[in-house]
Amino acid sequence: MDENEAKRRVTCRSHRTSILDSSLLAAMTYSDHASLDLVFRDGAVYRYFAVPARIVEGLRSAPSPGAYFHRQIRNRFRYHRLT
Numbered sequence: 001m002d003e004n005e006a007k008r009r010v011t012c013r014s015h016r017t018s019i020l021d022s023s024l025l026a027a028m029t030y031s032d033h034a035s036l037d038l039v040f041r042d043g044a045v046y047r048y049f050a051v052p053a054r055i056v057e058g059l060r061s062a063p064s065p066g067a068y069f070h071r072q073i074r075n076r077f078r079y080h081r082l083t
Contacts, residue, residue: 020059024066030056037082038069045082048073 017029027039036051036059055072062068 018060020065022065025069028056028059036073036077038073043083046079047082048077048079051077 016031017027019027022041024041025038026041029037030051030053031037034050034052036048036056037045038048039045051073058072059065059068
């Protein structure tokens with residue numbers, strides 16, 4: 001699966017999708033159930049569970065989304081690899 005296909009699959013699941021300006025992350029989708037889907041530049045898609053809206057907004061507005069991901073999300077929330 002290429003990066004564009006992964007973005008399309010994630011986009012279909014939720015209403016709040018954002019393209020990210022990051023060398024690590026391509027896009028993110030946040031659901032009404034507090035799950036955060038992240039599309040990585042290598043095409044991998046991960047779903048993070050029980051992520052507070054303030055963390056997601058921080059990721060969306062961070063000058064470096066990749067650095068923010070490493071500080072605030074990675075290893076802090078339960079996750080599952082989708083692709």
